[in-house]
Amino acid sequence: MPTQLPSGRVQPRFAGLATFMRFPRVSDLAAADAPDWIVYGAPFDGGTTFHPGARFGPRAIRDASQYLKPTSLELEVDLAQCFSLADGGDSPVAPYSCSDTLEQLTSFAQGLGQPSQAHLLALGGDHSVSLANIRVAWERAGRPASGIAAVIFDAHLDTVDAVWGESYGHASFLRRAIEDGCIDAQRTLIAGVRGSLNTLDDLRFARERGITLALMSQFIDDFAAAERGVLEFRDRVGDAPMYLSCDVDSADPSCAPGTGTPVCGGFTAAQLLGILRRFQGAQVVGADVVEVCPSRDQSANTAMLAAQIAFEMLCLDAVGRSS
Numbered sequence: 001m002p003t004q005l006p007s008g009r010v011q012p013r014f015a016g017l018a019t020f021m022r023f024p025r026v027s028d029l030a031a032a033d034a035p036d037w038i039v040y041g042a043p044f045d046g047g048t049t050f051h052p053g054a055r056f057g058p059r060a061i062r063d064a065s066q067y068l069k070p071t072s073l074e075l076e077v078d079l080a081q082c083f084s085l086a087d088g089g090d091s092p093v094a095p096y097s098c099s100d101t102l103e104q105l106t107s108f109a110q111g112l113g114q115p116s117q118a119h120l121l122a123l124g125g126d127h128s129v130s131l132a133n134i135r136v137a138w139e140r141a142g143r144p145a146s147g148i149a150a151v152i153f154d155a156h157l158d159t160v161d162a163v164w165g166e167s168y169g170h171a172s173f174l175r176r177a178i179e180d181g182c183i184d185a186q187r188t189l190i191a192g193v194r195g196s197l198n199t200l201d202d203l204r205f206a207r208e209r210g211i212t213l214a215l216m217s218q219f220i221d222d223f224a225a226a227e228r229g230v231l232e233f234r235d236r237v238g239d240a241p242m243y244l245s246c247d248v249d250s251a252d253p254s255c256a257p258g259t260g261t262p263v264c265g266g267f268t269a270a271q272l273l274g275i276l277r278r279f280q281g282a283q284v285v286g287a288d289v290v291e292v293c294p295s296r297d298q299s300a301n302t303a304m305l306a307a308q309i310a311f312e313m314l315c316l317d318a319v320g321r322s323s
């Protein structure tokens, strides 16, 4: 079922209340328009280890998304024609508690759309919010015993066991998702990892579990070779259910300064979008874009990049359904 979006020629893109890409709100959909994709906000940054402020990410991303049109020039798909799309609003959160927020996010996401039809794309929030969306994506994919595949863009591994006694912070989401059995480490790729670690234990966990690492240093040494590694991963995973997670700190701070734990030497916006598009046609069953901290970016470029990444993620699934 296609989506009716307001014409930018009738209602200008700078006018009106901001939903993601001007999608209709879930509550405004007719019963017959059961959504295929619901984008929702997860305004929580209690899992942040450095600069706070990603709780304002969903608002900034929605605002930045107003200029996005529904058709991808590169992938030649029209999202509004392929899908019934909706904005699910923001999940409730408990600003002082990672574990309470995780519960609230999970139950909010579980209640969005029809589980057999609706895929969910979460706008963070810090990276801790991904765990809830991954759980629900795994449930909706039929709870496969091996877990679902994952492609993650991140400067960090996010495989830390606990920080300050907290097991559900933004540096631990991937470790928890693997331990919970929702994500299959052997079919997980992390692209863009770089910079300093507190300890090599995090890297050891990733390697021992069989995560495929596309380190930033590999892209710098030989971009084409590193990209071939990404394609090999893609071909190995095939059409298995796949979760996509993009931490905007995978991009270089010169492209995405508005984030809580920036690391120099990352992807340009063009490189990041180009690698993401390599997954066109993948069976995307859930996604998120996280770690936009608007107060650290007066240009709003970070939110603009995050909005575009979310759009591209939806397009990847649209390609698979339209062919």
Ligand SMILES: [Mn+2]
Binding pocket: 127, 154, 155, 156, 158, 170, 247
């Ligand atoms: Mn992260």
